[in-house]
Amino acid sequence: MSETPGPTCDRLSEVQAALEEMKAERIIPPQHFSSMAMLVTDASLTADEPVIQAAHDGLRRLYGHHVRADGDQAERAEQRGHLLGLLDMTTWALRRLPSGLQLNFAPQGHTVSFLLEVAKEQGLSNEQLAGRLKVDATEISRIGRRLTAAGLVWKSRQWRHNAWSLTPRGTQYLESAALIPPAPSGIDYCVGVKVRPESRTGVVTDASGEVYTSLHIQARFDGSQEKLIQELALFVRGLLDKVPAAAEAAKSGRTGLGVEIGGHVATASGYVVNAPNYADDAPWPGLSLGELLQKATGLPTVVENDANAMAQLALAVGDADGSSDFAAVVLDKGIGAGLMVDGELLHGASGAAGEIGHVVVENYQGHECSCGNRGCLESVAGSDAIARRVQEMSGDPVPDLARALVLLKSEDRGKLVEEALTEAGRALGRGLADLLNLANPDRVVLYGPEPLVSEDHERFPAAKFFMTAVRRTSMDHAFSTARDVVIVTRPYEDELGARAAAAVAWNRLDQD
Template sequence: MSDGRRQRYDRATEVQCLIDEIKSAEEISEGLFSSLGMMVTDASLAGDEEALEAAHEGLRRRYGSQLRDGRGELAVEQRGRLLGLIDVTYWALHRLPSALQLSLDPEGHAAQFLVEVARQPGQSNAQLAARLDVDITEISRVGRKLVDADVVWKRREWRQNAWDVTPRGRRYLEESGLYRPEPEPEPQAVEPADFDYFLGVKVRPEQLWGVVTDAAGTSLARVQCDLKPVWNADEAVTVLAEFVRDLLDEAPAARAPAAAGRVGLGVEIGGHVDAARGDIVSAPNYAAGAGWSGFSLAEPLRRATGLPTVLENDANALVQLEHSYTGHRPGRTDAAVILDQGVGAGLMLDGRIHHGAAGCAGELGHVVVQSDGPPCSCGNSGCLESVVGTDAIAAEIRGLTDQPAEDLDAALELLSSAECRKHVEHVLGRTGEALGIGLSALINLTNPDRLVLYGPARLVSDEDSDAARLFMAAVRNTVRQQSFSTAGSDVTLAAKPYDAEVGAQAAAAVAKRRLSRHEC
């Protein structure tokens, strides 16, 4: 018998002897309490489950017999001390690694689930299924198993689970060596330097747009191509690297600086982006059925292209583009909202982009505005973007008019039809009001100096479009009515046409801000 085994056996035996004394004692002495307390502490520090279970079960039996025998009223202090030791043993056992934990296969789904949730808390079943490349039912099965082992816990965020690791789970991960948190990276991944040119790439669900700008922001070249569904990070890096090479071919002046490391690359995408790490956490609007989730993109793309690379959310990129135009004023708060297939918001607080705790700040499109509204790509129903996104507006007009309008432009053309006009007006008024509700919430929360709404020209350029006049009137009226106190009058609410090229220019502006020695 090994020394370790003998020590565990001796401790459990000694604890059992003390428990036997406590069971038979009419009144438990101070010395007996002290001896058992020291043994419980020793067993807890040693992780001796056998000794702790013996102490816990024996103490519970003595406490129960004391109550049944009617001795409770005569020994209130002793009852309190017994309960205290019972609690100590309970929590000591609770903290021990369970048999389930000790048997986790590092390559199995349970271990991968635990590591993934520790790395990125708050993920949903769908996000975990995408990350682990398993069916969502497997996530539910493994999740129940880990909840029973008290190494993970789940909460409800609207209509989906959000997973996190318990302290017990984190301790197990560290002690087993499965996962140790890395130090948080600095937001700037590349040492600031002098750059001659910047490339900006806008990633849309079915399209790539790119621009090349000089250090002054002048656009020198632009390229557009269709994007086929991309199902994993390797495919994304390959497709984007090839697109960047095509973009450089259109700007010969940038080729030599690119080889010398004097060209920076910015990429923007709609969704949850960890800008500091250069990762796409979740972009459910991309590649229907899969989504771009769990993609580490910036660093692999840097290796593939040889260009210093930064990644940003589309709305965050737009507010940085706005800042490059308007300049910095101490204490200033700027906001940009993008109305596209999705809806997002970017915030610039005192000259610094606000990403939030995990890069999720500004997800205005996933604020629920209709509890019984249409389903959203995120898994909820009635999110703002499922009501006012460009595809959603076109779909509602099609449904009311029974006309085959394939996209927003075709749907808005129906304003000229006497038969369809009232239906289109109704949709524009209702969706404009819904967007106004979302904007007023953002204004009430952040009290910005300036808010710029970027969207399709036919929805936001109210001097040039009948549809935009109807839509923006509903937006502005709702903002005035629902903004608190002076917040609605404090903000300058501007609207600007948005297309993929503007998004690419915003990505280039992000590269300049993040990489250049001299920020915009």
């Protein structure tokens, strides 16, 4: 493996500086944990062993210091939890470093052909590779085991099939053997964009996750795919104009673009399979969003489902408290889940894993969902569904969740709103119980509107009714040890979604 002393040296300096800043704090601020998580993620993607080891050693020393320190026990326990989460990340990254085996594969052999096919299309199954190489699946398994041992590929499970992907070392081997052209040397900035039918929100971040600028535009798309792409490209250019360094880096391919939408996305291609909550505004289903945006902006582009993006951000910034088996659930107008299994995001056979918003929690004569079915979870517990239910019960015009929560304070309507919130919370609890029983995560990170998920019930009284019903119902319907799961809540807003989109782009595009 060839060395890249410049980036390693710079990254190592950043890690050492971050550790010194953390050491100087009696109570380490959350942003320090987030920055370190981004640095470790960056180093693990490039198999940068010196940096990962330095982070691991420094975090162990910090953890020992906080174990021995005096002071508020709750604060110290929280600090130790965050540090343990980062230590889990570095331990996992060190275990995933490629082996030191010397490689000598025949250029025309099946082993190199295996690598080349995976380089063309990440996530191929044994059966797909067997068909392309014209060998049986047993031979593919044998080759895969050899390449895994050499640190060139890694294997995940997608439904019932293996899914093969190249490691950074695998890409480097193919490049050094002149079997594929060298990839761009990496990225310095990322644009992250959260797209709604009626708005778009964006940020520009660097490798540490620092947000340089943000932008929000409230405007609906028209009915043309071409106009939609033009408007998104113009929005991205507006963000870049606010950060000249990122605009300059874009000229040499060192600025990436991540986009998240609330729909079924084939992540590998950036193709929108289905987006029922978006379909009235533009022909989203069948839109090659990633490819068209990349052509329009000139930026390497990644498109991801919103809940999947939040799961990756949760892993990066520590919202899952160091867990590698968790679900990130996004409660919005729709409801979705991103599933992390052993630190890997589960996309499913076609990218639709985690669509719990379309699990039926009412009977089949329940409310109609945007997907066309009836009784789906998001048709009962989504933010618009709560507003609609309050309107049905009160007879008052209730256009959105904010108006529904205003009525909670009224003497004659307050009880109706409480009932609607409890009903929605029970529905979400039933959906979460199904998720716990099927996926068996050790925790759920629930992202939603702060008035619904906040732990501060004095400031946000609606959360008391809603979250009490969620927690109680999910535990009542969960099976066996699924009842032991930890449910943590985090306020969700569009800028956080844009940051998640940027984090996805960093994870997949930065090969420096």
